[in-house]
Amino acid sequence: MEALYTAVATANGREGRAATSDGRLDLSLAMPPALGGSGEGTNxxxxxxxxxxxxxxxxxxxxxxxxxxxxxxxxxxxxxxxxxxxxxxxxxxxxxxxxxxxxxxxxxxxxxxxxxxxxxxxxxxxxxxxxxxxxx
Structure with a gap:
């Protein structure tokens, strides 16, 4: 496959942050309540x-x-x-x-x-x- 575009994102755990290299996506991560988390972030x-x-x-x-x-x-x-x-x-x-x-x-x-x-x-x-x- 010849890549036409590559998205780059970095996360530091399920209870941290995730962000894209261009800064367009930068959000808090949290476990959903069904899995024992707070749900106060996306997953x-x-x-x-x-x-x-x-x-x-x-x-x-x-x-x-x-x-x-x-x-x-x-x-x-x-x-x-x-x-x-x-x-x-x-x-x-x-x-x-x-x-x-x-x-x-x-x-x-x-x-x-x-x-x-x-x-x-x-x-x-x-x-x-x-x-x-x-x-x-």
Whole structure:
């Protein structure tokens, strides 16, 4: 792969800070209450969810452009769960895609499936964590 862009971020623990090299993102990190933390900061699962949702929305736009389908009213929500597996912790993802009425049915389902094939986050997670696609 030839890199077109590289994002750089540094974190100093789950209970510290995370910041990007350009300073556009600089935030406090905290464990969520469900994992025993204060919840008074964001956490890696929220950051992953935001990134995955944005990337998947971009993939839908790309596929829509290729197929000449208007995707401006499509909304993507990513849910990232953390839990215990046999050895430590693991992630799972649910990608919820809200489609406008005109894309309901087969066209919308095909659009979401094609986006899942080209989305870089979907490619990175494929075979590594369970990803469930939900078309709404």
């Amino acid at each position: 890696p699962e929220q950051l992953f969810a935001a990134g995955y949702a944005a990337c998947f929305a971009g993939a839908i736009g790309l596929v829509g452009q290729r197929e000449k389908i208007d995707t401006k009213d499509v909304s993507v929500t990513a849910e990232i769960s953390i839990g215990k597996d046999e050895t430590s912790f693991a992630l799972a993802a649910t990608i919820r895609v809200e489609l406008p009425e005109e894309l309901s049915g087969g066209t919308g389902q095909k659009l979401v499936e094609q986006a899942h094939e080209v989305c870089p986050y979907s490619k990175a997670t494929r075979g590594n964590i369970p990803v469930t696609l939900v078309v709404e």
